[in-house]
Amino acid sequence: MNFQRAQSAASDYAPGHGHREYTVSRYRLALDYSVTANLLTGTADLELAAREPLRAVVLDLQAELAVSQVEDGGLPLPFAQSGQHLRITLPNQLPAGTAFTLTIRYTGFPQPLDGPWGSIGWEELADGALTAGQPAGAPTWFPCNDHPADKATYRFEVTVEEEYRVIANGLCSGQTAEAGRRTWIFEQSEPMATYLATVQIGRYEQVRLGAPKPELPPGAPMQLLAAPARLLPKARTALAEQDRIFAAFEDWFGPYPFGSYTVVVTEDKLEIPLEAQTITVLGRNHLGRKSRRLLAHELAHQWFGNSVTAADWQDIWLHEGFATYAEWLWSEAAGRQTADELGEEAWRWLSHKSENLCLVSPGPERMFDDRLYVRGGLALHALRRSAPDNVFFALLRSWTAGFRHGNASTADFLELAGQTYAGTGIDPAAVLEPWLVDKALPPCP
Numbered sequence: 012m013n014f015q016r017a018q019s020a021a022s023d024y025a026p027g028h029g030h031r032e033y034t035v036s037r038y039r040l041a042l043d044y045s046v047t048a049n050l051l052t053g054t055a056d057l058e059l060a061a062r063e064p065l066r067a068v069v070l071d072l073q074a075e076l077a078v079s080q081v082e083d084g085g086l087p088l089p090f091a092q093s094g095q096h097l098r099i100t101l102p103n104q105l106p107a108g109t110a111f112t113l114t115i116r117y118t119g120f121p122q123p124l125d126g127p128w129g130s131i132g133w134e135e136l137a138d139g140a141l142t143a144g145q146p147a148g149a150p151t152w153f154p155c156n157d158h159p160a161d162k163a164t165y166r167f168e169v170t171v172e173e174e175y176r177v178i179a180n181g182l183c184s185g186q187t188a189e190a191g192r193r194t195w196i197f198e199q200s201e202p203m204a205t206y207l208a209t210v211q212i213g214r215y216e217q218v219r220l221g222a223p224k225p226e227l228p229p230g231a232p233m234q235l236l237a238a239p240a241r242l243l244p245k246a247r248t249a250l251a252e253q254d255r256i257f258a259a260f261e262d263w264f265g266p267y268p269f270g271s272y273t274v275v276v277t278e279d280k281l282e283i284p285l286e287a288q289t290i291t292v293l294g295r296n297h298l299g300r301k302s303r304r305l306l307a308h309e310l311a312h313q314w315f316g317n318s319v320t321a322a323d324w325q326d327i328w329l330h331e332g333f334a335t336y337a338e339w340l341w342s343e344a345a346g347r348q349t350a351d352e353l354g355e356e357a358w359r360w361l362s363h364k365s366e367n368l369c370l371v372s373p374g375p376e377r378m379f380d381d382r383l384y385v386r387g388g389l390a391l392h393a394l395r396r397s398a399p400d401n402v403f404f405a406l407l408r409s410w411t412a413g414f415r416h417g418n419a420s421t422a423d424f425l426e427l428a429g430q431t432y433a434g435t436g437i438d439p440a441a442v443l444e445p446w447l448v449d450k451a452l453p454p455c456p
């Protein structure tokens with residue numbers, strides 16, 4: 012099988028989302044949100060560059076958000092909205108490579124999108140709001156080029172009623188209050204895919220986790236917890252291991268790729284935890300011992316998914332297989348079940364399931380199939396067991412270093428594995444391909 016090195020094409024997995032004709036390098040989102048009315052008013056400043064001669068720009072934005080004005084440096088531009096697209100006509104054709112800006116003003120009552128992945132995007136909570144972008148929810152709250160391979164930096168200025176706290180990606184760089192409303196400013200200075208952008212709004216109190224400041228090495232990421240006051244003690248207990256997971260992951264996967272990590276716990280129950288760049292969102296139902304494995308899984312996504320992002324959704328196993336294997340590694344390091352035991356359990360579970368899933372192109376409906384997660388974990392376990400551990404972990408660290416804050420494909424992983432395993436007598440592609448390409452279940456590693 013030929014593994015493609017796909018880059019920044021419109022995705023078959025999220026039809027209509029993502030546009031190859033241009034890139035966005037920065038989003039500045041000024042959002043004013045009323046929790047009581049679920050009314051969102053936004054101004055989005057985008058810095059773009061044409062990748063080919065450009066006469067018009069098509070951005071992804073759901074129609075619930077009505078655009079009132081588009082301009083480029085003060086010059087109003089004609090635009091039209093239809094379905095999930097905002098089409099903006101440029102004054103002149105721009106040659107490929109030209110940088111330009113767009114300012115888009117919009118307002119509306121944001122709604123989640125229902126589709127094969129359940130409910131995604133902007134969602135009201137009982138007393139607040141969250142966004143769940145993966146894989147195609149970003150256009151429910153801001154105009155964007157919604158493709159995982161078009162990464163950009165972000166600034167968020169989010170204004171809400173004063174009793175609520177806002178958490179967005181990156182570091183909070185300030186807040187101001189006026190007339191019963193408060194504006195929260197966040198900077199995400201590392202490149203980020205649109206689906207990982209998030210705003211969390213609730214009656215949250217925020218505390219710092221992890222080692223006290225004087226003990227932190229310079230540049231160590233800040234660990235934060237935001238939760239309703241009544242849930243803070245329980246959440247702290249649930250996250251008691253997090254400092255040790257951080258240390259183990261940095262050892263195995265290389266330095267944590269961002270400046271901070273915030274766990275948000277919602278007052279609402281959530282079906283699954285949500286991943287975002289620098290943030291994990293848990294429901295209040297995820298604080299028990301049964302959910303403990305999820306903490307390692309979600310933290311691992313900061314390396315696998317958020318820093319190194321699949322070039323397209325067909326390679327989602329590069330996120331979920333790795334995060335699942337991180338769970339197993341942590342379980343073993345914490346003195347619980349070993350990776351061998353968890354692998355065998357997973358293999359037995361898979362052996363009773365139908366064999367109709369191909370890991371490297373699962374199809375949009377099966378991107379988040381449980382089988383993809385554990386088969387991906389098993390693929391990595393098979394690779395680890397094929398050679399000494401130090402080779403496997405060297406590969407993981409080269410992977411996170413070589414593609415840090417970028418995009419990568421399965422072909423990239425196989426190529427890097429081939430380089431790392433050179434001299435071991437093992438062909439990593441031959442080990443991995445039955446797991447990645449075949450539908451039948453290979454023998455238990």
Ligand SMILES: [Zn+2]
Pocket residue numbers: 308312330331334
């Ligand atoms: Zn995951």
